[in-house]
Amino acid sequence: MKVLIAVLGVLVVFGLALLISNDKRNIRYRPLAVMIGLQLILGYILLNTSLGEVMVKGIANTFEALLGYAGAGIEFVFGGLANEGAAPFFVNVLLPIVFISALIGILQYIKVLPFIVRYIGIVLSKVNGMGKLESYNAVASAILGQSEVFISVKKQIALIPKHRIYTLCASAMSTVSMSIVGAYMTMIEPRYVVTALVLNLFGGFIIASIVNPYEVPKDEDILEVQEEEKQSFFEMLGEYIMDGFKVAVIVAAMLLGFVALIAMVNGIFDSLFGISFQQLLGYLFAPFAVVMGVPFREAVDAGSIMATKLVSNEFVAMLDLANFTDLSARTVGIVSVFLVSFANFSSIGIIAGAVKGLNEKQGNVVARFGLKLLYGATLVSVLSATIAGLFL
Template sequence: MNYLIGAIGIVVFLLLAWAVSSDKKNVRWPYIGIMLVIQFLLAFLLLKTPGGVWLVDKLATGFGFLLAYAAEGVNFVFPNMVNLNEKGEAMNNFFTQVLLPITFISALIGILQYLRILPFIIKYLGLAISKINGMGKLESYNAVASAILGQSEVFISLKKQLPYIPKHRLYTLTASAMSTVSLSIVGAYFQMIKPEYVVTAIVLNLFGGFIIASIINPYRVSDEEENEVIMNEEGEKQSFFEMLGEYILDGFKVAIIVGAMLIGYIALIAMLNGIVDAVTPGKFNFQTLLGYVFAPLAFLTGIAWDDAVRAGSIMATKLVSNEFVAMLDVQNMVKNGKGELSERSIGIVSVFLVSFANFSSIGIIAGAIKSLNDKQGDVVARFGLKLLYGATLVSFISAAIAGFFL
């Protein structure tokens, strides 16, 4: 029954995208069908085959080693920032063990960029994907680059092309950026939810972004327009240590910004929970109300109705705040063994959470582009809500597909 509901859910999510399409008659459904098949295949390989399980395990192990090295630097600077429980045992400290290691991962990304390893991967993987999705090379490059560099940093690599990108293509580029996550924070996700859910979501969202953008914003790129796209990632040449310092500081800024947002959002949600609880003592809180709103959508991903309200609450929390706030909810649920959600529901919700699709991302992306090109930044701000709508549908489709194999 859950599989039937999941299949119906995918159709509903596609229709929700079609309902706001700018050109309903010219949606290229054959390409969308091909990408859906690829998504199902990739989800099966990652979640059900020995090779997929082995790959995820090795990725998690590799990030584990990197985080252990990151801990050396963190513990040197913050040696006393360790929480102890009643038995005197060290407890997880979110700031030092989850956020600050982003600084080290960011430095590694900078080194791979400097050595031209990442640009090579991004360029040719994007070229291969462009043969599948029926879109231009620029869109495919951007989707892969977003999954590695991040939703704001990726546009720096496109700053020379940015002034000449038309509105319809700019929507696809920004939708890809909002639907993915940056490699620098994947290690943080691995510590909060199961690695197999993180890896599966990243891969599914890559193609899901193309699917939803192709429906909401269908267009064809002419050969003439394609030939005008010149991928030039070269900027002003930096020395190795200039680059390294820049990436280290950028990583630290990300850690601090995420920490600041968590403080603000968690406090606001706690306040709203308190207000609603005061009005309806012992019956509801703000997150429960959001859960009822999102419950039908959670149900359409294949989650059992008994879990739908709680799952919908976590999904809504992510939308109105960010994925870290929602992942903390899941993490606490698993650690405390509350049994509020089944293992399958936790998996589906976890896949949904792995993206930058939330209200704050509208400002982040629009601001990043505006800093590079004022006019194009205004264009993105104008279609910001439509951008969030599409990216959220990407997350729902990825979650529904993952549900078939959980």
């Protein structure tokens, strides 16, 4: 039964992607089949084998250690702020982003990350049938973040045609930044975070290959990565620490605003119609939850959490997921994988703004296909959750 549901889910995702495809006749199906095969293999390894368990445990332990190191700095600055035994969300979940950001800066400075990103991207381009630029961008988005990644290719932004810009932005919205992965792992099971990161990488290429098929001529497949302006080690470290703190504060502000607004809207709907806004959205998203493999009786609750992520962000939805204590482990796993991405309305503005800051004309192009971008990135999340559901 799980296999039939997974096949149905993949077909639904492909069908919805075909609805908005720019060029149905030129879709290349061989790379699609290869990437779906890789998703199935990797999903099985990560969720159903001892090797996957060891890999996930190693990654989780690494982040747990990093969060512990971050805790030393947090305790020094904020020690005594909270009551004994209390666990403020901003202090325990968001502030560690500052330390992770600093660590990423160090790895960038000593040229470890650029080397890894560039060559993983080149290998991926052989698998996905896309250009080196697109493949680099997908890997770099997962390291640098959905807005910062465009700075690394700013030399090429003005020259990139519209169809390639779409793929670059879709990759950025479908992945998540490494700096906040640790925060996710404090809210949902690490194995679902790792699984989503891997599946989304290929899922982004799959959906982009259907929605926006094209072939990059060899003479146009040039990757020019912008070298960061030369700074001293401590200049760089200070910059990355401040960037991490800005991210933590921005996420906190977004959470404060969205949680409060959703509570208000829920209250208004409940008083007027006897049903909360989230429950209403749950009914709209329930069919997608079912094709992802969520049991029918839990589909409305799962759909509500999915919708919350779309209209607010993944942090709000993860907090919401924790409140549904009666959901089955299978549903929690499927929904958790769905939540690990930047596919939400606010990301349209973030990505368009990032590109516009580098090139105003291209930023306007991104803003025009913003909804199509969100549509495609959401299909990536549905596809990843569907593949995960096959092994849960």
